[in-house]
Amino acid sequence: xxxxxxxxxxxxxxxxxxxxxxxxxxxxxxxxxxxxxxxxxxxxxxxxxxxxxxxxxxxxxxxxxxxxxxxxxxxxxxxxxxxxxxxxxxxxxxxxxxxxxxxxxxxxxxxxxxxxxxxxxxxxxxxxxxxxxxxxxxxxxxxxxxxxxxxxxxxxxxxxxxxxxxxxxxxxxxxxxxxxxxxxxxxxxxxxxxxxxxxxxxxxxxxxxxxxxxxxxxxxxxxx
Amino acid sequence: xxxxxxxxxxxxxxxxxxxxxxxxxxxxxxxxxxxxxxxxxxxxxxxxxxxxxxxxxxxxxxxxxxxxxxxxxxxxxxxxxxxxxxxxxxxxxxxxxxxxxxxxxxxxxxxxxxxxxxxxxxxxxxxxxxxxxxxxxxxxxxxxxxxxxxxxxxxxxxxxxxxxxxxxxxxxxxxxxxxxxxxxxxxxxxxxxxxxxxxxxxxxxxxxxxxxxxxxxxxxxxxxxxxxxxxxxxxxxxx
Amino acid sequence: xxxxxxxxxxxxxxxxxxxxxxxxxxxxxxxxxxxxxxxxxxxxxxxxxxxxxxxxxxxxxxxxxxxxxxxxxxxxxxxxxxxxxxxxxxxxxxxxxxxxxxxxxxxxxxxxxxxxxxxxxxxxxxxxxxxxxxxxxxxxxxxxxxxxxxxxxxxxxxxxxxxxxxxxxxxxxxxxxxxxxxxxxxxxxxxxxxxxxxxxxxxxxxxxxxxxxxxxxxxxxxxxxxxxxxxxxxxxxxxxxxxx
Numbered sequence: 001x002x003x004x005x006x007x008x009x010x011x012x013x014x015x016x017x018x019x020x021x022x023x024x025x026x027x028x029x030x031x032x033x034x035x036x037x038x039x040x041x042x043x044x045x046x047x048x049x050x051x052x053x054x055x056x057x058x059x060x061x062x063x064x065x066x067x068x069x070x071x072x073x074x075x076x077x078x079x080x081x082x083x084x085x086x087x088x089x090x091x092x093x094x095x096x097x098x099x100x101x102x103x104x105x106x107x108x109x110x111x112x113x114x115x116x117x118x119x120x121x122x123x124x125x126x127x128x129x130x131x132x133x134x135x136x137x138x139x140x141x142x143x144x145x146x147x148x149x150x151x152x153x154x155x156x157x158x159x160x161x162x163x164x165x166x167x168x169x170x171x172x173x174x175x176x177x178x179x180x181x182x183x184x185x186x187x188x189x190x191x192x193x194x195x196x197x198x199x200x201x202x203x204x205x206x207x208x209x210x211x212x213x214x215x216x217x218x219x220x221x222x223x224x
Numbered sequence: 225x226x227x228x229x230x231x232x233x234x235x236x237x238x239x240x241x242x243x244x245x246x247x248x249x250x251x252x253x254x255x256x257x258x259x260x261x262x263x264x265x266x267x268x269x270x271x272x273x274x275x276x277x278x279x280x281x282x283x284x285x286x287x288x289x290x291x292x293x294x295x296x297x298x299x300x301x302x303x304x305x306x307x308x309x310x311x312x313x314x315x316x317x318x319x320x321x322x323x324x325x326x327x328x329x330x331x332x333x334x335x336x337x338x339x340x341x342x343x344x345x346x347x348x349x350x351x352x353x354x355x356x357x358x359x360x361x362x363x364x365x366x367x368x369x370x371x372x373x374x375x376x377x378x379x380x381x382x383x384x385x386x387x388x389x390x391x392x393x394x395x396x397x398x399x400x401x402x403x404x405x406x407x408x409x410x411x412x413x414x415x416x417x418x419x420x421x422x423x424x425x426x427x428x429x430x431x432x433x434x435x436x437x438x439x440x441x442x443x444x445x446x447x448x449x450x451x452x453x454x455x456x457x458x459x460x461x462x463x
Numbered sequence: 464x465x466x467x468x469x470x471x472x473x474x475x476x477x478x479x480x481x482x483x484x485x486x487x488x489x490x491x492x493x494x495x496x497x498x499x500x501x502x503x504x505x506x507x508x509x510x511x512x513x514x515x516x517x518x519x520x521x522x523x524x525x526x527x528x529x530x531x532x533x534x535x536x537x538x539x540x541x542x543x544x545x546x547x548x549x550x551x552x553x554x555x556x557x558x559x560x561x562x563x564x565x566x567x568x569x570x571x572x573x574x575x576x577x578x579x580x581x582x583x584x585x586x587x588x589x590x591x592x593x594x595x596x597x598x599x600x601x602x603x604x605x606x607x608x609x610x611x612x613x614x615x616x617x618x619x620x621x622x623x624x625x626x627x628x629x630x631x632x633x634x635x636x637x638x639x640x641x642x643x644x645x646x647x648x649x650x651x652x653x654x655x656x657x658x659x660x661x662x663x664x665x666x667x668x669x670x671x672x673x674x675x676x677x678x679x680x681x682x683x684x685x686x687x688x689x690x691x692x693x694x695x696x697x698x699x700x701x702x703x704x705x706x707x
Contacts, residue, residue, distance in 0.1 A: 247702055250701040250702060252702040252703070252705065
């Protein structure tokens with residue numbers, strides 16, 4: 001309970017700050033749109049033929065947005081040394097981690113929810129299904145967990161913009177693969193067994209593993 | 225109004241540090257600092273730039289990990305999971321630890337929740353008044369002057385009624401009036417049996433406040449004197 | 464605090480023993496490597512299907528296996544460092560990560576050299592290759608983070624953390640890539656086919672090569688840990704000399 005109280009306090013503070021400044025969500029939304037537009041030029045296909053690569057584009061865009069959003073979420077903490085404030089408080093490091101993670105998760109889900117219909121139009125995705133929603137939720141939990149952890153390291157260095165993607169992408173490869181494959185299946189009209197028997201369990205295992213490991217070692221990241 | 229969250233045992237020193245070492249690569253910041261500060265004392269830490277004053281305060285506050293040595297606050301160990309020791313300490317450093325886009329009151333509300341303070345509402349108004357910020361309570365931190373931000377940072381540091389206050393150059397950036405307010409606060413602080421350890425760049429301010437002066441040099445406490453005694457002036461040749 | 468002169472005699476003789484061990488290991492590695500080269504190029508039969516290029520397999524397989532050993536050691540030593548906080552654990556972790564990166568780079572390069580004539584492509588997005596490449600990225604990040612950290616202590620702790628996470632991640636990456644592959648069917652080409660038809664003499668030379676590479680691994684580890692020890696000692700002497 002102590003853990004949850006601390007985590008929710010931190011997360012709510014981040015939400016409140018975001019409602020004030022809107023800097024994370026606004027910049028990520030614009031960036032997401034630009035990514036899709038650039039993809040279109042890069043692939044230069046005739047209309048409609050983007051369908052086979054659409055799930056891939058969706059997740060590459062989401063992954064880039066995730067890195068951007070999480071970097072911002074932590075940079076704000078360093079503005080006036082807010083991270084020291086969190087570490088001084090008698091809340092456990094796990095709670096601080098979970099709070100930052102829940103905040104980033106909320107931002108990313110909002111961004112993804114806004115961008116999904118836009119992508120559906122621009123990439124000509126056939127349908128939107130509940131299965132896709134579940135995939136997005138689980139994959140975003142994975143992104144937010146690993147991303148929050150590594151941005152905790154990256155923001156303390158001079159080269160934070162480059163260090164976060166270098167740490168983040170190799171580790172979340174399983175999430176990206178599972179998300180792309182599961183989305184492709186979920187968007188098809190055919191049977192979706194692969195989503196349930198293979199990709200969702202993989203996402204759940206990944207999320208569970210990192211939700212256990214990351215809070216455990218997060219304390220070491222901020223000991224100066 | 226309780227003076228402290230838990231009344232400290234007077235037999236146990238407020239701050240006890242033993243054998244604190246900290247290296248930064250090829251440079252040793254602290255080479256074995258031993259420190260014991262009693263209740264009701266205001267200790268001022270002098271030392272040249274880069275002598276390790278900030279590092280020492282951060283280690284005592286549990287923000288930086290020492291390479292070696294132990295820290296106890298009111299007999300409680302300060303380490304990574306030292307939640308009980310953390311409750312006892314208030315810290316204000318170079319950075320304000322405030323969120324620019326929240327108002328003064330919201331910042332304090334956030335910290336009050338983190339510390340699980342009961343009766344937070346009254347307490348927040350109290351510290352705002354104490355720091356002469358009541359009329360700015362609903363202003364965003366971003367819009368405040370540097371001095372006001374610094375005062376709000378002090379309010380944040382004493383919000384949870386700690387018994388040990390660690391202040392890193394609290395007078396810097398403050399106008400004369402605010403420095404005087406701070407001096408009054410510290411006198412009350414010590415008067416009620418609580419302890420403060422601070423660093424300062426200003427010898428005048430430091431000597432005016434101090435019950436005891438410590439000089440950090442070569443990574444050790446090289447001089448330790450009760451304020452007003454002859455050694456003080458010589459040993460505490462501050463910058 | 465400064466323990467400058469007069470180190471205990473026991474420590475000196477222990478250091479001498481390590482230096483002797485290092486010399487003997489260097490000698491052993493040199494001999495084994497020479498014999499290994501002879502075995503690979505003069506004794507091993509030429510593969511009926513693949514020809515001479517198959518000989519790279521005697522290098523490729525041992526360096527691949529030992530890079531994994533390096534990363535295992537790195538993760539374990541990282542855990543050791545987080546618990547004990549002594550530089551000794553970090554030296555081992557750092558050395559094994561460096562040696563691991565060298566070996567995994569060799570594994571990738573030798574694999575690509577082999578793949579070019581056999582698969583007619585330098586690279587295939589095959590599970591083992593993809594996983595190895597991800598592994599390479601993770602441990603390159605491990606080495607980078609040590610450079611980017613503001614203080615050496617942070618570098619040690621962060622890299623220990625990355626080493627642990629990286630190692631835990633590898634099996635998940637492998638399975639995900641394998642599943643990903645299986646629903647994108649492709650012509651089945653892989654080292655498995657070659658391994659099935661391994662003649663006894665080939666297997667024996669492979670085992671010998673593994674031993675020779677293990678000796679090289681052990682030598683490099685010992686050398687690198689020793690060098691880190693000297694670096695740390697130098698750093699300590701500088702600290703003692705630097706009086707602010």
